[in-house]
Amino acid sequence: MRCVRAPPGTGAGHRGRIRHRVHLGVGVEGVPLADFCEPPPPGGAETMAPQGSRAPLEFGGPLGAAALMLLLPATMFHLLLVARSGPARLLGLPPHLPAPEALWSPGALLLWLTWLGLQAAFYLLPAHKMAEGQELKDKSRLRYPINGFQALVLTALLVGLGVSAGLPLGMLTEMLLPLAWVATLTAFIFSLLLYLKALMAPASALAPGGNSGNPVYDFFLGRELNPRFGSFDCKYFCELRPGLIGWVLINLALLVQEAELLGSPSLAMWLVNGFQLLYVGDALWHEEAVLTTMDITHDGFGFMLAFGDLAWVPFTYSLQAQFLLYHPQPLELPTASVICLVNAVGYYIFRGANSQKNTFRKNPSDPRVAGLETISTATGKQLLVSGWWGMVRHPNYLGDLIMALAWSLPCGVSHLLPYFYLLYFTALLVHREARDEQQCLQKYGLAWHEYCRRVPYRIVPYIY
Ligand SMILES: NC(=O)C1=CN([C@@H]2O[C@H](COP(=O)(O)OP(=O)(O)OC[C@H]3O[C@@H](n4cnc5c(N)ncnc54)[C@H](OP(=O)(O)O)[C@@H]3O)[C@@H](O)[C@H]2O)C=CC1
Numbered sequence: 001m002r003c004v005r006a007p008p009g010t011g012a013g014h015r016g017r018i019r020h021r022v023h024l025g026v027g028v029e030g031v032p033l034a035d036f037c038e039p040p041p042p043g044g045a046e047t048m049a050p051q052g053s054r055a056p057l058e059f060g061g062p063l064g065a066a067a068l069m070l071l072l073p074a075t076m077f078h079l080l081l082v083a084r085s086g087p088a089r090l091l092g093l094p095p096h097l098p099a100p101e102a103l104w105s106p107g108a109l110l111l112w113l114t115w116l117g118l119q120a121a122f123y124l125l126p127a128h129k130m131a132e133g134q135e136l137k138d139k140s141r142l143r144y145p146i147n148g149f150q151a152l153v154l155t156a157l158l159v160g161l162g163v164s165a166g167l168p169l170g171m172l173t174e175m176l177l178p179l180a181w182v183a184t185l186t187a188f189i190f191s192l193l194l195y196l197k198a199l200m201a202p203a204s205a206l207a208p209g210g211n212s213g214n215p216v217y218d219f220f221l222g223r224e225l226n227p228r229f230g231s232f233d234c235k236y237f238c239e240l241r242p243g244l245i246g247w248v249l250i251n252l253a254l255l256v257q258e259a260e261l262l263g264s265p266s267l268a269m270w271l272v273n274g275f276q277l278l279y280v281g282d283a284l285w286h287e288e289a290v291l292t293t294m295d296i297t298h299d300g301f302g303f304m305l306a307f308g309d310l311a312w313v314p315f316t317y318s319l320q321a322q323f324l325l326y327h328p329q330p331l332e333l334p335t336a337s338v339i340c341l342v343n344a345v346g347y348y349i350f351r352g353a354n355s356q357k358n359t360f361r362k363n364p365s366d367p368r369v370a371g372l373e374t375i376s377t378a379t380g381k382q383l384l385v386s387g388w389w390g391m392v393r394h395p396n397y398l399g400d401l402i403m404a405l406a407w408s409l410p411c412g413v414s415h416l417l418p419y420f421y422l423l424y425f426t427a428l429l430v431h432r433e434a435r436d437e438q439q440c441l442q443k444y445g446l447a448w449h450e451y452c453r454r455v456p457y458r459i460v461p462y463i464y
């Protein structure tokens with residue numbers, strides 16, 4: 001194993017020194033360190049968090065957060081409405097705005113609350129394993145139940161039983177608008193409760209980002225890192241259960257409805273359902289890996305994640321299947337085979353990269369990763385510079401994007417609407433990658449600089 005050691009004093013816990021060195025130091029290979037360190041935010045002190053915290057504001061600060069809180073739900077409803085409209089134009093106006101009674105239904109509220117309750121009950125069932133999260137500011141580690149896949153299987157059994165007893169699953173497709181509405185309301189109310197709960201939390205429990213002192217910004221980003229009621233972890237629960245499992249359930253309902261309308265589900269609908277079920281099943285099978293994502297380790301739990309997890313994921317990520325129900329697309333077997341290949345390549349890269357990093361983070365001496373080249377950092381952690389992580393700095397994003405393409409292709413090329421996910425996801429991952437780079441630069445200083453030199457491309461080799 002070949003290692004390059006970065007000079008000491010450049011890693012986590014030395015943030016102030018790194019910033020100071022920006023003006024003084026020269027990085028490795030004679031490149032000024034300033035080129036690689038976080039530039040001062042535009043507007044200087046106004047855009048920095050007050051109260052001594054140096055976390056720069058993200059997402060355009062309070063104005064950006066306020067705009068996103070309006071724009072995201074509006075986009076979600078726009079997509080739900082245009083998917084069922086004849087022209088299905090992503091950029092056009094929906095044919096009509098829904099009447100209030102199309103949005104509000106006590107039945108939808110009851111169904112939604114039952115769904116959340118059911119998933120919470122599955123979460124509380126005994127787990128085959130309890131995993132430890134990353135070390136927190138106070139040096140403690142939280143414990144998390146690993147029973148997400150079990151929740152998926154139990155949900156499938158329950159739905160299977162219901163359908164064989166005559167439950168009209170296809171009817172769910174008629175309730176998407178009111179369900180999306182109650183999910184959005186729940187996200188707002190839940191985020192408000194979390195914001196208030198955080199007022200009583202100790203400083204060590206707060207997230208690095210969402211504590212600027214501006215209520216709009218903090219409400220959006222989330223103040224507390226891991227809000228819990230007893231052992232029930234709200235963010236971990238929401239990230240993987242009601243939204244992700246809800247997404248595949250909505251897809252299934254759309255498939256059933258299509259079968260009722262056309263006699264059998266279309267090949268395109270099968271592919272979209274199969275690909276996305278694989279993605280969700282994979283996420284729950286590898287549930288423990290979510291504990292190292294920036295959502296869990298860095299971001300607070302506020303409106304962004306509450307809305308993202310509970311409303312955005314199930315109602316927007318099922319867009320391709322929604323589109324197909326109202327706009328059936330012919331798909332020949334040879335084309336379907338090529339699309340399956342594209343999804344398989346994406347999944348291979350996504351899973352390979354994520355598993356390689358997780359294995360390495362758990363145990364760098366594991367024989368599967370022990371032969372890989374690494375860079376040592378002043379924090380004691382190492383960075384992989386060969387294998388998947390030597391190809392680009394975010395190979396997992398590349399695989400995810402290839403899969404996103406495969407999910408849209410069964411919908412044909414006559415409409416832009418089913419490609420919304422690919423467009424949104426590209427923007428999300430480019431922004432996320434930039435956020436992660438900033439965090440890694442703060443954690444690893446010169447070692448990260450060296451990694452960027454050795455692996456110059458971010459997501460797509462030779463392109464970006
Ligand atoms: N479908 C969706 O809507 C979304 C899906 N995703 C997917 O979620 C998954 C997780 O993404 P995300 O949490 O953003 O980030 P990553 O899983 O890419 O994790 C980034 C972290 O990995 C570590 N790391 C970076 N480079 C190296 C290296 N060379 N060697 C070892 N460790 C390294 C660093 O943390 P440290 O060093 O501290 O371990 C860094 O902060 C991805 O597959 C992504 O595609 C993400 C967002 C949305």
Ligand SMILES: CC(C)CCC[C@@H](C)[C@H]1CC=C2C3=C(CC[C@@]21C)[C@@]1(C)CC[C@H](O)C(C)(C)[C@@H]1CC3
Nearest residue numbers: 072239240282283290293295304305308309312313
């Ligand atoms: C709507 C806003 C602009 C942003 C909301 C973002 C969220 C929807 C996503 C943030 C990170 C996510 C992850 C997954 C789903 C989407 C959100 C919540 C993930 C659970 C999907 C499945 C993957 O295998 C994963 C790696 C477990 C993902 C983790 C991040």
